Amino acid sequence: MITIKNLNASIDGKEILRGINLEVKAGEVHAIMGPNGSGKSTLSSVLAGREDYEITQGEVTFNGKELLEMSAEDRAREGLFLAFQYPVEIPGVSNINFLKTAINEIRAYHGKEEMPAKDFLALVKEKQKLVELDGKLTGRSVNEGFSGGEKKRNEIFQMAMLEPKLAILDETDSGLDIDALRIVASGVNKLKTKENAYIVITHYQRLLEHIVPDFVHILYKGKIVKSGGKELALELEEKGYDEIKKQFELVD
Amino acid sequence: MIVEKTHTAQLLIEKISSSAGKVNFINDTALTKALFFLEEKGIPTNKHEDYKYCNVDAILKKEFKNISQQFSEVKTISEYKLEDTITIVVVNGNYSEELSDKIILKGLHISAFNNADSETKQMIASIANVESDSFIALNTAFSGNGFHLQVQKNTALQIPIHILYINSVSAESIINTRNIIELQEGADATIIEHQINLSNAKAFTNFVSEKFLATNAKLECYTIQDEKENGYAVVTNQVKVSKHANYNNTTITLSGQLVRNNHNVVLADSNCEAHLNGLFKTNGTQLVDNHTLMDHQMPHCESNELYKGIIDDKSTGVFNGKIYVRKDAQKTNAYQSSKNILLSDDATINTKPQLEIYADDVKCSHGTSTGKIEEEAMFYLHARGIGKESAKKLLLNAFAGEVIDKIKIESLKNLVEQKLNLI
Ligand SMILES: Nc1ncnc2c1ncn2[C@@H]1O[C@H](COP(=O)(O)OP(=O)(O)O)[C@@H](O)[C@H]1O
Numbered sequence: 001m002i003t004i005k006n007l008n009a010s011i012d013g014k015e016i017l018r019g020i021n022l023e024v025k026a027g028e029v030h031a032i033m034g035p036n037g038s039g040k041s042t043l044s045s046v047l048a049g050r051e052d053y054e055i056t057q058g059e060v061t062f063n064g065k066e067l068l069e070m071s072a073e074d075r076a077r078e079g080l081f082l083a084f085q086y087p088v089e090i091p092g093v094s095n096i097n098f099l100k101t102a103i104n105e106i107r108a109y110h111g112k113e114e115m116p117a118k119d120f121l122a123l124v125k126e127k128q129k130l131v132e133l134d135g136k137l138t139g140r141s142v143n144e145g146f147s148g149g150e151k152k153r154n155e156i157f158q159m160a161m162l163e164p165k166l167a168i169l170d171e172t173d174s175g176l177d178i179d180a181l182r183i184v185a186s187g188v189n190k191l192k193t194k195e196n197a198y199i200v201i202t203h204y205q206r207l208l209e210h211i212v213p214d215f216v217h218i219l220y221k222g223k224i225v226k227s228g229g230k231e232l233a234l235e236l237e238e239k240g241y242d243e244i245k246k247q248f249e250l251v252d
Numbered sequence: 253m254i255v256e257k258t259h260t261a262q263l264l265i266e267k268i269s270s271s272a273g274k275v276n277f278i279n280d281t282a283l284t285k286a287l288f289f290l291e292e293k294g295i296p297t298n299k300h301e302d303y304k305y306c307n308v309d310a311i312l313k314k315e316f317k318n319i320s321q322q323f324s325e326v327k328t329i330s331e332y333k334l335e336d337t338i339t340i341v342v343v344n345g346n347y348s349e350e351l352s353d354k355i356i357l358k359g360l361h362i363s364a365f366n367n368a369d370s371e372t373k374q375m376i377a378s379i380a381n382v383e384s385d386s387f388i389a390l391n392t393a394f395s396g397n398g399f400h401l402q403v404q405k406n407t408a409l410q411i412p413i414h415i416l417y418i419n420s421v422s423a424e425s426i427i428n429t430r431n432i433i434e435l436q437e438g439a440d441a442t443i444i445e446h447q448i449n450l451s452n453a454k455a456f457t458n459f460v461s462e463k464f465l466a467t468n469a470k471l472e473c474y475t476i477q478d479e480k481e482n483g484y485a486v487v488t489n490q491v492k493v494s495k496h497a498n499y500n501n502t503t504i505t506l507s508g509q510l511v512r513n514n515h516n517v518v519l520a521d522s523n524c525e526a527h528l529n530g531l532f533k534t535n536g537t538q539l540v541d542n543h544t545l546m547d548h549q550m551p552h553c554e555s556n557e558l559y560k561g562i563i564d565d566k567s568t569g570v571f572n573g574k575i576y577v578r579k580d581a582q583k584t585n586a587y588q589s590s591k592n593i594l595l596s597d598d599a600t601i602n603t604k605p606q607l608e609i610y611a612d613d614v615k616c617s618h619g620t621s622t623g624k625i626e627e628e629a630m631f632y633l634h635a636r637g638i639g640k641e642s643a644k645k646l647l648l649n650a651f652a653g654e655v656i657d658k659i660k661i662e663s664l665k666n667l668v669e670q671k672l673n674l675i
Pocket residue numbers: 011012014016034035036037038039040041042043052
């Protein structure tokens with residue numbers, strides 16, 4: 001699905017990602033954990049195609065294509081999805097219009113005609129149920145006036161609508177209460193297939209109780225300092241990040 | 253203030269007066285004052301505070317060297333009609349009874365200025381003060397044969413009136429268009445004023461409208477400006493709002509090399525309201541300048557202004573909003589907001605709120621914002637597979653929507669959306 005080799009990225013001359021290596025195969029769930037400021041969102045943004053970062057080294061192949069050569073919109077059209085840590089409010093653009101445009105541009109990219117309005121609305125209804133999103137919200141402007149939890153659920157709703165191959169969930173669990181967390185997790189689990197893959201970024205082990213990862217990676221100071229199975233998340237929860245910090249400060 | 257004067261006005265007067273018809277509907281005092289004022293003040297340059305960013309004098313000197321007042325005929329207007337409206341047509345400043353719909357609506361009266369009765373004559377130039385602005389003076393001195401539209405006492409017009417001001421000149425010309433819109437006590441009307449330029453030479457429109465809203469009157473007004481690349485326009489609306497009356501205007505500037513709007517609203521009695529909205533989209537080297545004045549003279553009145561600009565290439569937008577709250581105007585609520593998006597590094601916006609408040613118990617606020625298209629929003633849209641063009645359109649449309657949504661006539665809203673081409 002995606003192969004990241006020695007990815008280095010900086011912003012304003014400041015090195016943030018310092019040699020990331022990661023391979024995610026179809027059907028897998030990878031968790032990335034790490035303290036605040038370790039570069040998790042930067043990695044997500046760089047993969048999704050945000051242009052503020054300078055890629056100083058490395059390469060990323062996504063289903064056989066050079067990901068870093070593509071525009072952000074083409075990455076999305078190729079099946080990459082980022083659930084934002086901080087979803088953006090866009091006043092005046094309705095959720096429905098936004099999603100319809102997205103779906104049809106993705107279809108056009110693959111040489112498909114526009115989705116008939118009837119099918120589109122049926123899809124909206126079906127996927128809304130999946131994340132228990134209030135129908136009223138889809139009629140409003142994108143994320144405008146949504147609560148923190150509603151914004152996160154809206155991200156998963158969009159993911160459900162677009163059916164990506166690889167979804168990166170950047171701290172989708174932060175700011176969610178237990179119920180919302182369960183809704184989001186069960187939505188993700190229902191969407192999981194052998195053909196798609198997830199990178200789940202989180203601080204806490206609690207999300208991983210619901211979305212069980214195949215691999216856990218610990219990101220610290222722009223590097224993956226440790227990888228393991230799902231038990232690594234538990235270990236981290238027990239010992240806390242201080243242990244990691246102590247252990248890897250020396251390597252610096 | 254000493255304002256340097258040039259000879260542009262004298263030259264204009266010479267060129268226009270030879271071909272202008274005799275204006276018999278403006279009283280001699282106003283006419284004389286107008287000519288004196290023009291002689292004395294000339295056409296404003298950028299040294300004039302109100303025309304700081306809109307040097308009409310320089311534009312006239314550069315673009316209108318060979319004014320020859322040659323007008324073309326307009327034979328048909330059918331393609332400009334809007335469904336379910338009454339069409340009134342003015343060609344090159346002159347009311348055309350022939351092209352206008354023949355109207356028989358109770359309580360609606362329209363008459364050309366050259367048939368004006370003494371009552372109408374008394375209204376002409378009564379609120380647009382010839383000594384307040386050179387363009388009012390110029391128009392007063394050389395006004396075309398405009399019209400007086402009267403909505404009579406307690407008449408609620410069910411059909412919007414669509415006034416087409418069509419300009420068609422075959423050589424550089426100046427057109428002085430003028431009207432009176434009068435809503436008598438308790439009258440209620442919707443009026444679309446639509447400026448269309450079909451000229452194949454440069455046309456300079458100098459438009460003056462005097463609008464009277466009597467007690468309890470309600471006027472919903474739309475100004476659609478489609479002046480094209482060879483169109484230059486100075487548009488003055490002088491509005492008097494009386495007790496419990498309600499004035500609404502939404503001005504959409506679609507095109508025009510120069511469009512200067514002077515929208516002056518006097519809230520002349522208590523408990524009245526005025527709402528001004530504006531939207532313009534410019535490119536090339538266009539200049540769109542919206543000057544507004546909300547003159548709160550009496551207590552318990554409310555005014556609102558929302559002006560939005562989308563400014564591209566090397567074009568320039570100006571918003572200057574004056575709010576006077578006179579000492580008797582206690583309990584005034586006055587709000588003003590100007591928001592702009594610059595689409596290029598060479599685009600310019602000048603915004604200036606001017607609040608002069610002489611009453612102590614009032615609520616006034618103003619806000620302005622200028623920015624580029626938000627990169628965060630752009631990235632969010634891209635991240636969902638939406639390409640550059642569509643993303644830009646979605647965002648600009650959302651920005652413009654706040655003003656476009658004020659248009660309550662569906663056919664007009666569609667026309668504006670299609671002409672703005674943001675969708
Ligand atoms: N736009 C930016 N400009 C400057 N520094 C940034 C920017 N974005 C992120 N950083 C810095 O990069 C580091 C990693 O940030 P981030 O990727 O958001 O971490 P995480 O998501 O793991 O908390 C932090 O030190 C942060 O301050």
